[in-house]
Amino acid sequence: TQLLEQSPQFLSIQEGENLTVYCNSSSVFSSLQWYRQEPGEGPVLLVTVVTGGEVKKLKRLTFQFGDARKDSSLHITAAQPGDTGLYLCAGGPLRYTGNQFYFGTGTSLTVIP
């Protein structure tokens, strides 16, 4: 069982549609990050949220950190083919343990032109 569960695991939508990806845990994190990964490459950071209830916007992407700092969501408005990729959430450090960062199970997004 992984610490961070993402849903859905796969998402295929038409260009112009909206979508939301969820990242859930029963643990409390000091911060939560979202990464995007292209095939054959390492993940690249999109955003970091550190305060419960925090909302950040990056162009058409909106990120929210849950009030209890256990969950997060990523909302994409008017998806474009360039948004295609694997989206990963990552949380850490946990409140009472070291420096470990834990990654979610990932959401593979395909945007069809």
Add this chain to the structure above:
Amino acid sequence: NAGVTQTPKFQVLKTGQSMTLQCAQDMNHEYMSWYRQDPGMGLRLIHYSVGAGITDQGEVPNGYNVSRSTTEDFPLRLLSAAPSQTSVYFCASSYGGRGAEQYFGPGTRLTVT
């Protein structure tokens, strides 16, 4: 700046063989980590280091060994390769601490037959 580099990019091993995956970074980051990525499981932490001479286990450390003799290098050793270790391995580095961005290498695709 080369960022985070990993070698080799691809490797095929027979069961029982040993090998070392190399990772180096030129950003003077204290925190380095190794992850493995398997389909449907996101990234799982193998080992990490918060500075030269200091290493600790992650979620899935069995069958792997690490050392950190310098700030720049963080090699991962497979002691006796098993088919279950077939995966894509990523090395990452960061300044460490709450919310710090992790920079990833391009990955090593390992197949154990």
